[in-house]
Amino acid sequence: MPVKVGLCGLGTVGRGTVRVLSRNAAVLAHRSGVGIELVQIGARNAVPDADTGAIPFTRDIFAVATNPEVDILVELIGGIEPARELVLTAIANGKQVVTANKALIATCGNEIFAAARARGVTVAYEASVAGGIPIIKALREGLAANRIRWLAGIINGTSNFILSEMRDKGRQFADVLAEAQLLGYAEADPTLDVEGIDAAHKLVILAALAFGMPLRPDAVYIEGITAIQPEDVVYAGELGYRIKHLGVARRNGEGIELRVHPTLVPERSLIAQVHGVMNAIMVKGDAVGATLYCGPGAGAEPTASAVIADILDIARRLDGGGRDATPVPGGGPDAGEPLAVLDIAAAESAHYLRVSALDKPGVLSQLAQILSAHGISIEAIIQKEPAPGQDHVPLIMLTNRTRESEVRAAIGAIERLESVSGPVVHLRKEALDDA
Numbered sequence: 245m246p247v248k249v250g251l252c253g254l255g256t257v258g259r260g261t262v263r264v265l266s267r268n269a270a271v272l273a274h275r276s277g278v279g280i281e282l283v284q285i286g287a288r289n290a291v292p293d294a295d296t297g298a299i300p301f302t303r304d305i306f307a308v309a310t311n312p313e314v315d316i317l318v319e320l321i322g323g324i325e326p327a328r329e330l331v332l333t334a335i336a337n338g339k340q341v342v343t344a345n346k347a348l349i350a351t352c353g354n355e356i357f358a359a360a361r362a363r364g365v366t367v368a369y370e371a372s373v374a375g376g377i378p379i380i381k382a383l384r385e386g387l388a389a390n391r392i393r394w395l396a397g398i399i400n401g402t403s404n405f406i407l408s409e410m411r412d413k414g415r416q417f418a419d420v421l422a423e424a425q426l427l428g429y430a431e432a433d434p435t436l437d438v439e440g441i442d443a444a445h446k447l448v449i450l451a452a453l454a455f456g457m458p459l460r461p462d463a464v465y466i467e468g469i470t471a472i473q474p475e476d477v478v479y480a481g482e483l484g485y486r487i488k489h490l491g492v493a494r495r496n497g498e499g500i501e502l503r504v505h506p507t508l509v510p511e512r513s514l515i516a517q518v519h520g521v522m523n524a525i526m527v528k529g530d531a532v533g534a535t536l537y538c539g540p541g542a543g544a545e546p547t548a549s550a551v552i553a554d555i556l557d558i559a560r561r562l563d564g565g566g567r568d569a570t571p572v573p574g575g576g577p578d579a580g581e582p583l584a585v586l587d588i589a590a591a592e593s594a595h596y597l598r599v600s601a602l603d604k605p606g607v608l609s610q611l612a613q614i615l616s617a618h619g620i621s622i623e624a625i626i627q628k629e630p631a632p633g634q635d636h637v638p639l640i641m642l643t644n645r646t647r648e649s650e651v652r653a654a655i656g657a658i659e660r661l662e663s664v665s666g667p668v669v670h671l672r673k674e675a676l677d678d679a
């Protein structure tokens with residue numbers, strides 16, 4: 245008997261999923277061992293085409309969640325409500341669930357996984373992080389032997405596209421954003437992408453899985469890319485770095501750092517070579533060392549690839565009668581590990597500081613003294629010539645790895661100097677090679 249799938253949402257990912265299910269039906273039947281049959285589609289509007297035309301359609305998505313014929317409900321409508329209600333209804337009706345919805349998993353996942361555990365069904369969410377890259381599977385299965393020390397990822401394609409264009413062509417943020425919207429890489433309202441919220445949702449899911457902790461969307465420190473200025477992209481390059489928007493989850497002895505922000509990464513690192521809308525995630529395990537997963541983080545068929553992999557997994561298990569024993573977010577901490585999410589003040593990284601300072605002797609030593617008083621050393625520095633008619637010059641410094649609270653205190657003291665004008669530009673830097 246084929247496994248019967250009900251699919252809700254017929255947008256970019258929904259259409260891609262129907263198309264790939266139809267195109268690869270024979271191979272999927274072979275791989276699942278039982279066949280996969282799409283028995284119902286629910287969405288607001290049906291636009292029948294060659295792939296969807298023959299499949300029963302309903303405007304009532306809850307009819308799919310309660311349809312006795314459906315084994316697996318695939319949620320591709322997006323957003324929180326009614327997606328949450330839909331998924332909980334499906335679980336209550338004993339359906340297995342597949343979703344691509346990062347916002348839903350990050351914000352309501354604790355409730356959803358608890359309901360699924362109680363009902364003995366699976367909620368699979370591979371497509372919710374980094375589209376086509378099988379990073380959830382890598383963390384759940386391939387890296388299961390490891391204690392994860394840290395992970396860091398380019399997990400928002402829109403932000404990566406904008407930063408890549410700013411670097412390659414010296415363009416301004418607003419100008420590239422407008423093009424990204426025209427190309428369909430950025431939504432009409434790009435806030436979730438460029439303010440880092442979408443990346444934070446994905447980071448929360450990855451961290452919960454990597455560290456066995458509950459999903460904590462409230463605890464992520466978030467900075468987007470809207471304040472990145474072209475000169476900082478250039479100065480970072482002169483120092484041998486590229487600016488990438490990273491989500492970082494890291495154990496630091498006291499607890500877990502969860503942070504999303506623009507980050508300088510060494511230009512020779514593999515992750516620095518990930519351009520445009522591509523995504524990449526580095527994961528450092530205690531046994532395997534550093535690993536890198538790279539690929540398309542969005543798009544109809546790349547995301548469908550992940551959705552269908554989840555459907556196949558569930559189909560195989562249903563066929564074998566086995567139980568899903570692999571971990572889910574919040575499945576439990578590694579033994580003895582502190583899982584408190586740390587305030588950003590307790591996070592540790594290296595830092596990039598750009599100071600607009602008076603071009604006169606003694607100013608540099610004032611800055612060095614302030615940094616030193618906070619236990620911070622300067623690892624590299626660039627001092628530019630003053631522009632014609634200007635008495636201030638940009639001073640760009642890279643610091644050693646240090647606690648955020650110390651850097652913030654030092655920045656406050658630097659900004660109070662009479663010889664310094666305007667706010668200090670502050671970015672973080674990660675070597676991505678530490679233990």
Ligand SMILES: NC(=O)c1ccc[n+]([C@@H]2O[C@H](COP(=O)([O-])OP(=O)(O)OC[C@H]3O[C@@H](n4cnc5c(N)ncnc54)[C@H](OP(=O)(O)O)[C@@H]3O)[C@@H](O)[C@H]2O)c1
Binds near residue numbers: 255
């Ligand atoms: N697009 C990607 O590349 C990508 C990648 C990874 C993950 N995802 C995730 O995949 C999910 C779907 O994304 P998408 O890009 O495919 O979205 P989309 O193109 O906006 O499609 C959403 C579909 O769901 C329907 N829908 C929304 N609310 C509904 C409701 N209350 N009742 C019935 N139908 C409803 C929409 O109908 P209308 O068109 O009538 O509104 C549309 O058919 C989201 O959770 C997203 O975060 C997307």
